[in-house]
Amino acid sequence: MPALSLVVPCYNEADNLVELHEQACAAASTLGVDVEFLLVDDGSSDDTLAVARRLAGTDPRVRVVRLSRNFGKEAAMLAGLRHARGEAVAILDGDLQHPPELLVPMYTMLVSTDVEQVVARRDRTDDPLVRSLLSRLYYRLVNGLIESVRIQDGVGDFRVLSRRVVDAVLELQERNRFSKGLFSWVGFPTGTVSYRNVKRGAGRSGWTLRSLLNYGIDGALAFNSRPLRLLMHLGGWAAMAAVGYLAVLLVGYLVNGVTVPGYITTIAVITGLSGIQLLAVGVMGEYIGRIYQEVKARPAYLVHEVIESPGHEDD
Incomplete structure (x- = not known):
């Protein structure tokens, strides 16, 4: 069993996967632990699958889970968590906006303290003023509506989880998943590592204004009536x-x-x-x-x- 599994949901990330793999390998070398790379191809329409195949062919630590079509990031993360074998599991995006080098302090905090999950909190120093204000307004609104959990501004899906937390999340069988809320709902002691915002690598984000709006509605309705x-x-x-x-x-x-x-x-x-x-x-x-x-x-x-x-x- 590897010490750490890196789960990477991938949708049209062909131009970023090689660089992501190199940076993640450097982080794994620094940590000095056995690592597996789990690339989840979420029905990509570019060469993501071909690049992932080549990586799996050259690096025995790489495994690729190919979904039958595009199911969305939430489903891809769930598939990755179910296939991950590590004692700890890290989730990070394939667009390089989640710096792999940050895995070093995050994993170190997980194994050296009593926390069960470590989250990366992005500051909004370089964000446009309007976007920053809208984000703060959204989180204030959502946290005012949600009854059982609290979602922290700047905290996304980039996190390192203990096997206990992974098993707890996998026990939640709902189909309409809002992982930010689910990770908070399961509880367990949580640590935070802050980082500066990083620009996306190659390609364009799959998040449109409409998809962000729908995701925001999901967050507002997922944990309350x-x-x-x-x-x-x-x-x-x-x-x-x-x-x-x-x-x-x-x-x-x-x-x-x-x-x-x-x-x-x-x-x-x-x-x-x-x-x-x-x-x-x-x-x-x-x-x-x-x-x-x-x-x-x-x-x-x-x-x-x-x-x-x-x-x-x-x-």
Whole structure:
């Protein structure tokens, strides 16, 4: 059994894998421990699989898990964790934005202290002001909604986990996975290593504004039912406002007699209540859709093949 498994979800990272492998090998040499490299090809459309095959053919420590199609990063991470054999498991992106050299202090902290997972926290020194403000606003909003966990700003999926934490995460069988929350939910003592933001290597990020928005919604809904409760409160306040407005109209009728109803007011009330209703239906639909996915119990991913070096020996 290797001391450390490096799980790398890969989607169109052909131009970065060789450099990532070299940097990770340097980090492994510094650590002086047995390491396995687990590259998870998440249905890439470029030469990622071919590059990963070549690496597996030249380095017996490299294993490649090829998924049958693109299932998304969450599924790729789950596949990597399930196939990892190490006593400790590190997760890092394949785009070089997670510096492999940081594995040295992270793994050292894991084995030399009583922590069970070590996370890398990225500072936002070089981020654009608008992006930094939006990020802080999002984390404040999400942490205000989530009931059972707390998500730290700047902490992503780059982390080193003990085997105990990996096994605990793998026991969570939900299909709609939000790993940032899951790693926090399982608990265990956690250490933090800070680092400066690193620009992506070659290629373009697969994260679009739409996918980031959907990911943010997943985070907001994954660990709480407060949006439903907020809608209930909103409905209650709307009902109270309607009763208050009715009382104002009644007083006006008693004082001034019959008056012509306000057209603009009527349209505003109808539009406002319709918006609240559509919002309520949308939020409930999100929860119902997640229930639907869980009930179907489809696997999070399907493996097409596992590629190993001919000289690789199973433990």
